[in-house]
Amino acid sequence: MARAVRSGTRGDTVLLVACCVMALLATVLPVNLREAIAGGLRRTVVAPLVSLQEQAVRGRSAFLSREATTSRYDSVAVRNMELSRLEGENQRLRALLGLGRELEWGFVSAEALRVQRIGEDNTLTLTVGARSGVEPKTPVIAPEGLVGMVRTVDPTTSIAIMWTHTDFAASAMSADRSAYGIVYPHLSETGRGENIPPERYLLELRGVAFRSALKPGTPIVTSGLGGVYPAGIPIGTVLGELRTSEGWARTYLVRPAVRPPDVSNVIVLLPKRVEDQSVSRIWRSPASADSAARRIAAAGDSIARRAAADSVRAAEAAARRAADSTARTSDSTSGRATPTSVGVPVAPRAGQPDTAARRAPVRSDTARAPVRRPDAAATGARP
Amino acid sequence: MSWTRSARAVLAFTLLVLLHYTLRPLLGWRTPVDFLVIAVLLAAVRVRPGVAALIGFLTGLIADSMTPSAFGAGALAMTAVGAAASWLKAVFFADNVVLHGFFFFVGKWAFDIVYVTAERKMHGVELATQMLLWSPLSAAITAVAGVILLLMLRPVLEPQPV
Numbered sequence: 356m357a358r359a360v361r362s363g364t365r366g367d368t369v370l371l372v373a374c375c376v377m378a379l380l381a382t383v384l385p386v387n388l389r390e391a392i393a394g395g396l397r398r399t400v401v402a403p404l405v406s407l408q409e410q411a412v413r414g415r416s417a418f419l420s421r422e423a424t425t426s427r428y429d430s431v432a433v434r435n436m437e438l439s440r441l442e443g444e445n446q447r448l449r450a451l452l453g454l455g456r457e458l459e460w461g462f463v464s465a466e467a468l469r470v471q472r473i474g475e476d477n478t479l480t481l482t483v484g485a486r487s488g489v490e491p492k493t494p495v496i497a498p499e500g501l502v503g504m505v506r507t508v509d510p511t512t513s514i515a516i517m518w519t520h521t522d523f524a525a526s527a528m529s530a531d532r533s534a535y536g537i538v539y540p541h542l543s544e545t546g547r548g549e550n551i552p553p554e555r556y557l558l559e560l561r562g563v564a565f566r567s568a569l570k571p572g573t574p575i576v577t578s579g580l581g582g583v584y585p586a587g588i589p590i591g592t593v594l595g596e597l598r599t600s601e602g603w604a605r606t607y608l609v610r611p612a613v614r615p616p617d618v619s620n621v622i623v624l625l626p627k628r629v630e631d632q633s634v635s636r637i638w639r640s641p642a643s644a645d646s647a648a649r650r651i652a653a654a655g656d657s658i659a660r661r662a663a664a665d666s667v668r669a670a671e672a673a674a675r676r677a678a679d680s681t682a683r684t685s686d687s688t689s690g691r692a693t694p695t696s697v698g699v700p701v702a703p704r705a706g707q708p709d710t711a712a713r714r715a716p717v718r719s720d721t722a723r724a725p726v727r728r729p730d731a732a733a734t735g736a737r738p
Numbered sequence: 739m740s741w742t743r744s745a746r747a748v749l750a751f752t753l754l755v756l757l758h759y760t761l762r763p764l765l766g767w768r769t770p771v772d773f774l775v776i777a778v779l780l781a782a783v784r785v786r787p788g789v790a791a792l793i794g795f796l797t798g799l800i801a802d803s804m805t806p807s808a809f810g811a812g813a814l815a816m817t818a819v820g821a822a823a824s825w826l827k828a829v830f831f832a833d834n835v836v837l838h839g840f841f842f843f844v845g846k847w848a849f850d851i852v853y854v855t856a857e858r859k860m861h862g863v864e865l866a867t868q869m870l871l872w873s874p875l876s877a878a879i880t881a882v883a884g885v886i887l888l889l890m891l892r893p894v895l896e897p898q899p900v
Contacts, residue, residue, distance in 0.1 A: 370788030371791040415763060
């Protein structure tokens with residue numbers, strides 16, 4: 356650094372004292388005068404510096420707000436991912452509730468836990484067992500259709516095989532009962548043996564009589580033959596015919612109704628319900644599997660049910676009020692009932708059909724569903 | 739001091755003032771670097787004490803215009819620091835980086851003490867905390883920044899003979 360100039364002259368002292376005095380005076384100036392001087396400086400000499408400082412502060416704020424915005428965006432994205440998963444789970448559970456409402460008795464619901472081991476990806480561990488009435492070879496279903504069957508049972512848990520398992524087989528038919536066959540998992544040509552995983556998650560409908568030609572899109576359901584699966588549970592839809600070496604029967608490739616990755620909660624049909632053979636009415640319109648699935652899902656939608664119940668109650672109340680007012684009017688005029696005017700709702704009379712009143716009361720909870728069959732308690736079912 | 743050297747010193751001074759109003763708010767530290775003190779100190783050691791006091795006074799006044807509530811406090815502190823630096827440089831004459839750092843540290847701390855005292859806003863524990871904790875911290879950071887800047891600006895401030 357350069358050598359400083361030696362000091363000590365009177366001029367320096369005078370200048371120093373003058374500066375100090377002016378600075379001290381500035382500190383004791385009246386506020387308005389101080390503000391005026393500072394404002395004047397800011398508007399003139401210091402204006403470029405003020406502008407620079409403002410820009411710097413704005414830049415820092417923008418940087419900080421960008422960080423905050425980014426972190427907010429990240430957290431929203433994470434929550435959004437979680438939301439879509441929860442929505443899917445909620446939808447599946449609602450559909451399962453709806454299926455439970457439709458079944459009414461003779462079943463137990465269970466969580467399906469996946470075994471994360473190689474070669475065990477076609478089995479499920481169910482959280483119900485013998486204590487709940489589950490027995491080997493009882494069917495496992497989901498709102499979309501057939502999942503598989505229970506293979507081994509412990510007191511509180513059981514092991515089920517899915518339709519992707521090489522040991523799976525089910526007697527099946529087309530929904531219009533025009534063709535019968537046996538459904539197996541679709542395996543690769545070289546892999547039809549033990550511990551060979553199925554190919555592409557598809558099914559085969561084998562042994563269909565040669566005269567029974569099925570078009571693509573034909574729904575395939577369980578036939579009820581064999582006693583393991585009750586009739587009418589959707590298995591899938593026909594994709595097309597497979598060319599096989601057998602000349603006496605047809606084999607069809609079937610797209611399954613249930614996707615294995617979607618299986619997280621299932622329903623196990625208890626033996627008495629399987630014997631009852633009344634499951635088919637649940638999927639009573641197998642020709643439109645989507646609408647059937649939607650109907651089942653809607654049955655589990657408590658909000659929709661409550662809204663429907665509210666609308667029914669409102670309609671009944673409106674009809675009642677209208678009937679009362681009509682009766683009062685007729686009493687006050689002629690003393691006898693007169694026909695209602697146009698646009699006024701009429702209360703249903705005895706013997707007159709009333710669709711709103713005839714609707715079944717909406718249940719909010721499947722646990723409180725009335726047990727229609729007296730033997731349901733004996734099965735240990737949890738309707 | 740020749741005209742060229744004076745122009746270089748003015749350039750360095752202007753650069754430091756600009757840094758004070760751009761880099762300092764951009765960093766937004768709790769104990770910020772005081773580039774104005776560095777600028778005044780670097781200018782003060784090149785001029786007579788009277789001129790150094792005037793430079794300090796004007797710089798302080800510019801800084802005070804941004805904080806009208808403490809108007810005059812910065813001018814007084816900067817005047818004192820500038821004049822003292824000019825005198826002390828004559829006494830402690832050395833071209834040592836550590837000594838320069840110490841010089842910046844003492845200059846900034848002294849400035850803060852005079853400023854806080856003249857401002858008359860803090861009292862008791864708050865005043866002690868400011869003077870004994872935040873001011874030394876800020877002074878230390880200013881000293882580090884001052885040394886770095888001094889090393890960077892050395893070609894400008896003291897050009898080597900060709």
